[in-house]
Amino acid sequence: MRIGEIAALVGLTTRAIRHYHHVGLLPEPERRPNGYRVYNVRDAVLLARVRRLTELGLSLDEVRDVLADDAGRELAEVLEELDADLARQEAAIRERRSRLGALLAEPPGAAGPVSPALAALLAQAPRTDSPSAAKDREYLTLMDAAGAGGQGIFGVFGTLIADPAVVELYERLDALAEAPTDDPRIAPLAADLMAVVPEELFAAIPADGVVVTGFREALLAEYTPAQAEVVGRLMDAFMERGRG
Amino acid sequence: MRIGEIAALVGLTTRAIRHYHHVGLLPEPERRPNGYRVYNVRDAVLLARVRRLTELGLSLDEVRDVLADDAGRELAEVLEELDADLARQEAAIRERRSRLGALLAEPPGAAGPVSPALAALLAQAPRTDSPSAAKDREYLTLMDAAGAGGQGIFGVFGTLIADPAVVELYERLDALAEAPTDDPRIAPLAADLMAVVPEELFAAIPADGVVVTGFREALLAEYTPAQAEVVGRLMDAFMERGRG
DNA sequence: ACTTGACCTTGACGCAACGGCAAGGTTCTT
DNA sequence: AAGAACCTTGCCGTTGCGTCAAGGTCAAGT
Structure with a gap:
């Protein structure tokens, strides 16, 4: 497969895949004589895994860690940390929204957002x-x-x-x-x-x-x-x- | 006041304030003969407003818009849009967390995140x-x-x-x-x-x-x-x- | 008088994860 | 022979600053 085909297959952009190569998340595949990258099905499976993990919110560094030791041990660790982080973000967003709601309920021309x-x-x-x-x-x-x-x-x-x-x-x-x-x-x-x-x-x-x-x-x-x-x-x- | 003083006063870093000048969010204040920026209390009030708005999650561009026409009309508009955006983010985070929860509940060694x-x-x-x-x-x-x-x-x-x-x-x-x-x-x-x-x-x-x-x-x-x-x-x- | 130490100045790179464009080469189809 | 649709590398832009770097200024202590 060429890069465009595998990209369409796993639902990524060609730019993203090249980016993964560039930062070393994935090794560069072999090339055809004309310089085109050649991908096989194992690459597709790998990329699909990467896509699922990034969609869960893992950073590329975390994805790299998870892919590195696929003992499954690391994965749970990273995921729990991620969940805690998401929980914090969710709480932060909720607090901002509540303050926003207070502001929107306020009559116009008020002093703005105050305690x-x-x-x-x-x-x-x-x-x-x-x-x-x-x-x-x-x-x-x-x-x-x-x-x-x-x-x-x-x-x-x-x-x-x-x-x-x-x-x-x-x-x-x-x-x-x-x-x-x-x-x-x-x-x-x-x-x-x-x-x-x-x-x-x-x-x-x-x-x-x-x-x-x-x-x-x-x-x-x-x-x-x-x-x-x-x-x-x-x-x-x-x-x-x-x-x- | 010098920049460090006003920064401590309103709870920003000097770097942030200089950044605001640089991107044109705030005009450069007058200078002392030695080149130091001089701030007055009105600047502090302004910066405090900026801080509150950014903490609510507005981008600097949005803050600039709000500061530009302080009719209060624009503000409500931006805030509602922001609230809708935050609502979307919150939903997205919740969905990710639910998928994460499913993954964490799964026995280890499974095939990873799948539908x-x-x-x-x-x-x-x-x-x-x-x-x-x-x-x-x-x-x-x-x-x-x-x-x-x-x-x-x-x-x-x-x-x-x-x-x-x-x-x-x-x-x-x-x-x-x-x-x-x-x-x-x-x-x-x-x-x-x-x-x-x-x-x-x-x-x-x-x-x-x-x-x-x-x-x-x-x-x-x-x-x-x-x-x-x-x-x-x-x-x-x-x-x-x-x-x- | 001299030296710290704590300020201030501008300038430039770094980050996260790509998007978008440029400028060119390849291949398949009209 | 010319498109159209691929591919290649490379570089700039995004957001909101943090973090040096390399210096100038100023008040205080020795």
């Missing part, structure tokens, strides 16, 4: 169009993605944010947008903010890791100078108490 | 150590892999093979191993073989496709000359009746 803890928090947040509040929500989704929500800090944040007094603080921060860095409102606002933050939150935020020097600068760069003063003091307080 | 129809046939076959019978069983697994079992021909074959008279025919074929091509036993054996084959089998085997010129030669090459005579006559009969 349930953060979703609850955002739902709790009072409706305000303060730019500072919007920024904060954005940073919360960032911390969510960074995996910061692990210690349940979103729950603490939720009770904090649900407080209507916080809205007023956001507005005081907004008011500092055009202010100079020596504006007298800076110090009292920083103090009021720190007073509102519950002690657990100071403890829950890691002083290293996320709140790292570069991040601090980047975050302050998002605010006007006077606002940055306030936010910077708050962050300093976090980092000091986090260490203590 | 249930062929498995039933092989179980039915009488115990004989005739080399010709062994060859036939091998070719049957080959036809199985080639998808020839579709028309239920294995069932017909089963009733044929279960006949103890067939064993005697195999032995007569074995006996021709060393015989010359003009051995007088050739003609009667071929006739007896054809007589045993039920008419349905002639009709069920396609004259084109599997039984193609190259295959015929290859198959005959497996036998000694006298045996090939017998098998060749049988095949000729198949091909003629298949056409008629």
Whole structure:
């Protein structure tokens, strides 16, 4: 048989068969004088075995192992490992699908894919169009993605944010947008903010890791100078108490 | 932030982020005088979104589409398509696992992964150590892999093979191993073989496709000359009746 | 001042299992 | 004599980065 015939016979492409030769999975068969490969029935049986094994999901390396020692001992070993691997993949797919389903059920225009803890928090947040509040929500989704929500800090944040007094603080921060860095409102606002933050939150935020020097600068760069003063003091307080 | 900081923040590798720049998923950020990339918090939010989307299983191209028109319209579209794709993958994995399970439950030393129809046939076959019978069983697994079992021909074959008279025919074929091509036993054996084959089998085997010129030669090459005579006559009969 | 060590830069190869194309040779059929 | 349908080798493309290689930069410790 020529390569096209055996390929049609066992249901593979000629390209695949040549590939198997190339990577050494199968030895090159003899050639006719014109260079054509010649296959016999044993080759076909072999290729059929290869096809069945690859269709089961074995890699070519695994197929090679199985073909090498056909004691049947190795086969069961590889197959069990493969089954475990498939089980893991199946579980992963199911989890992704469940998260996908949650996303699709969500109303459009939502914040995108976020953890349930953060979703609850955002739902709790009072409706305000303060730019500072919007920024904060954005940073919360960032911390969510960074995996910061692990210690349940979103729950603490939720009770904090649900407080209507916080809205007023956001507005005081907004008011500092055009202010100079020596504006007298800076110090009292920083103090009021720190007073509102519950002690657990100071403890829950890691002083290293996320709140790292570069991040601090980047975050302050998002605010006007006077606002940055306030936010910077708050962050300093976090980092000091986090260490203590 | 430098690239290492933002990478740690959003839970990606620096290599991944540079890759995103390289393929144009994200624009290159500004540089410090020393060439270092500088990231801000908005970049972090963006990268966090990218991470969540890729973790859901979107390809980078799909992520780019979603990021491009953040109308939220495209997103649902892509997500539904993705979900359908995942559903297909899940089904495929489940089918593979079920076949794997069948294989693992099988006693060791079996013929390997075969269709249930062929498995039933092989179980039915009488115990004989005739080399010709062994060859036939091998070719049957080959036809199985080639998808020839579709028309239920294995069932017909089963009733044929279960006949103890067939064993005697195999032995007569074995006996021709060393015989010359003009051995007088050739003609009667071929006739007896054809007589045993039920008419349905002639009709069920396609004259084109599997039984193609190259295959015929290859198959005959497996036998000694006298045996090939017998098998060749049988095949000729198949091909003629298949056409008629 | 000098040396680590931990960053950063670009560039290029590697992977898994082939698909697809190029550029040419062979064989059988019109 | 020209197709059509085979075959040959060889090389690029796919996906999403990991992993060197070969260097430049910068803050800290000796």
